[in-house]
Amino acid sequence: MSSVVYYGSVINPVTLLSFKAHTSCLIAVGPTGTIDWIVEDVPDSMVQEIMAVHGYIDVDVVPLRSGEFIMPGLCDTHTHASQMPNIGSGQQYELLAWLENMTFPMESRFADVDFARRTYTSVVRRMIDSGTTTCCYYGTIHLEATKILAEIVNQSGQRAFVGKCNMNQNSPAHYIEPSPEASISATKALISHIKQLPSNPHATEPLVQPILTPRFAISCTSPLLASLGELAASDPNLRIQTHISENPAEVTFTMSLFPECSSYAGVYDSTGLLRTNTILAHAVHLTEDEIELVAKRKAGISHCPTSNFNLNSGVAPIGAYLDRGIKVGLGTDVSGGYSPSILNAIQNASIASKVIAMQHRGEPPAPGKFSNRQLSVASLLYLATLGGAEVCNLENSVGSFAVGKSFDALVVNVRNDAGNPALWAENSAPRNLEGMLEQFFFCGDDRNISRVYVQGQLIGGRSVNSTGL
Ligand SMILES: O=c1[nH]c(=O)c2nc[nH]c2[nH]1
Numbered sequence: 001m002s003s004v005v006y007y008g009s010v011i012n013p014v015t016l017l018s019f020k021a022h023t024s025c026l027i028a029v030g031p032t033g034t035i036d037w038i039v040e041d042v043p044d045s046m047v048q049e050i051m052a053v054h055g056y057i058d059v060d061v062v063p064l065r066s067g068e069f070i071m072p073g074l075c076d077t078h079t080h081a082s083q084m085p086n087i088g089s090g091q092q093y094e095l096l097a098w099l100e101n102m103t104f105p106m107e108s109r110f111a112d113v114d115f116a117r118r119t120y121t122s123v124v125r126r127m128i129d130s131g132t133t134t135c136c137y138y139g140t141i142h143l144e145a146t147k148i149l150a151e152i153v154n155q156s157g158q159r160a161f162v163g164k165c166n167m168n169q170n171s172p173a174h175y176i177e178p179s180p181e182a183s184i185s186a187t188k189a190l191i192s193h194i195k196q197l198p199s200n201p202h203a204t205e206p207l208v209q210p211i212l213t214p215r216f217a218i219s220c221t222s223p224l225l226a227s228l229g230e231l232a233a234s235d236p237n238l239r240i241q242t243h244i245s246e247n248p249a250e251v252t253f254t255m256s257l258f259p260e261c262s263s264y265a266g267v268y269d270s271t272g273l274l275r276t277n278t279i280l281a282h283a284v285h286l287t288e289d290e291i292e293l294v295a296k297r298k299a300g301i302s303h304c305p306t307s308n309f310n311l312n313s314g315v316a317p318i319g320a321y322l323d324r325g326i327k328v329g330l331g332t333d334v335s336g337g338y339s340p341s342i343l344n345a346i347q348n349a350s351i352a353s354k355v356i357a358m359q360h361r362g363e364p365p366a367p368g369k370f371s372n373r374q375l376s377v378a379s380l381l382y383l384a385t386l387g388g389a390e391v392c393n394l395e396n397s398v399g400s401f402a403v404g405k406s407f408d409a410l411v412v413n414v415r416n417d418a419g420n421p422a423l424w425a426e427n428s429a430p431r432n433l434e435g436m437l438e439q440f441f442f443c444g445d446d447r448n449i450s451r452v453y454v455q456g457q458l459i460g461g462r463s464v465n466s467t468g469l
C-alpha cells in the first residue's frame with residue numbers, strides 16, 4: 001500500500017461533549033495504514049505546499065466532493081453473527097422465551113458448516129457495508145463454525161473480536177455443551193486458531209482477535225465460569241464479552257441459580273470475569289452496588305437500545321453510567337436488535353435517552369452531568385466511535401483521527417447521488433457539516449456509506465460494491 005492523502009471535510013470526536021468538524025482537512029495515511037499527519041483548514045492553493053513540507057512528494061490526493069465527509073469507522077460492541085437470519089422475527093417475545101423459541105433453534109443450525117460459511121459470508125459483508133469497522137461478534141457453541149466466522153472476518157479486512165459461546169446448562173438438548181471441560185477445550189482451540197490466522201503486520205494488535213464469550217450466567221455452571229476465569233487470568237489481554245441484567249425475569253432466574261452471590265455482576269466478579277476488558281451487553285437493570293462494582297473494575301458497557309426496546313427489556317440509564325465514568329459503546333445486538341447498522345443503534349440511543357429525560361421532566365439538569373438528559377449529537381458520535389473503542393480497549397489505535405492511530409474510517413456521502421431520498425444535502429437545510437452529520441445519523445443508511453477503510457485499506461462501502469472492486 002502506498003501513502004495517500006485525503007482532502008475534504010472531516011468529523012472527529014473529541015469528548016462526550018464535543019467534536020471537531022472542519023471542511024478543508026488533509027489527512028495523510030502512510031503505507032502501514034496509520035495516520036502520518038493531519039492539517040486542518042487548508043485552502044486548495046496550499047495543498048501541495050503542505051504535502052511537500054511533510055515530505056509527501058508525488059503522493060496521491062483523494063479529494064472529497066461537496067456533500068461528502070470522512071469520519072471514524074463505527075464500532076459495534078455487541079452483535080450475534082449467528083442470529084442475522086432471524087433479524088426482524090420473533091418480536092412478540094421477551095428475552096427467555098425469545099431465546100428458547102427463536103434463537104437457540106437458529107443457532108443450533110450452525111452445526112452445519114456449509115450453512116455457517118454461507119451465512120457468515122453475507123453477515124460480515126453486511127456489517128462492513130453498514131460502516132462497522134470494529135465488531136464484537138458472538139458465534140455459536142460450535143468450534144468449526146466459529147473458526148469459519150473468524151476466517152471470513154479476517155479475509156474481509158474488518159477489525160473484530162470473535163467468540164465461541166460457552167453454554168453448558170439451561171439450554172436445549174440439541175444446543176448445549178456436554179461439560180465444562182469440553183467447553184474450555186473448544187474455547188482454547190478457537191483461541192489458538194484465531195491467533196495463527198495471517199495478520200496485518202502493521203496493526204498494533206492483530207485485526208481479528210479471540211474473545212471469551214460466556215453467553216450469560218444462566219447458561220454457564222459455576223465450574224465453567226471458574227474455568228473461564230482461570231483462562232482469562234492466564235492472558236490479561238484477552239477480552240471477555242457477556243450479557244448482564246437485560247430483563248427482570250433473567251435477573252431473578254440468575255439470582256436463583258447463584259444464591260451465594262449477592263448480585264448478577266457479582267457472579268462474574270467472583271470468577272475474575274469482570275475486569276477492564278470485559279464488555280457487558282445491556283446493563284438495563286443494574287443495582288447501585290453493581291454500578292459501583294462495574295465502575296471499580298473498569299469494565300465497559302455495550303448499550304443496545306434497539307434490542308432493549310424490541311425485546312421489551314427496558315431502558316438502560318446510560319447517562320448515569322457516563323456520570324460514573326463507566327466506558328460505554330453501542331451495540332446492534334442482532335437479532336434482539338432488528339438492524340445490523342450502528343446508525344440504527346444511534347437513533348434508538350437518542351430515543352432511549354429522551355425517554356429517560358421525559359421521565360425527569362422539570363428536574364433541573366445537573367451541570368456537566370449526563371443523567372436524565374437526552375444524548376447530544378456529540379455524545380452519540382462519541383459512543384458510536386471512540387466510546388466503542390474504549391469498551392474494546394482499542395482507544396489508542398482507533399475510534400478517532402490522530403497521528404499514529406490506524407486509519408479506520410468512512411467516507412459518507414449525503415449528496416443526491418447517494419440515492420437516499422431522506423438526505424438531500426444540495427437542496428435543503430442544513431448545509432453545514434454538523435447538520436449533515438445529524439441528518440446522516442437519523443436518516444442515513446448504507447447507501448450513504450461510500451467507502452469503508454480499516455488500517456488504511458479499502459474494505460467495503462457502496463462505491464466499492466457498485467463498481468465491483
Ligand atoms: O439480547 C440477547 N441476545 C442473546 O442472544 C442472549 N443470550 C443471553 N442473553 C441474551 N440477550
Ligand SMILES: [Zn+2]
Pocket residue numbers: 078079080243281333336
Ligand atoms: Zn446479545
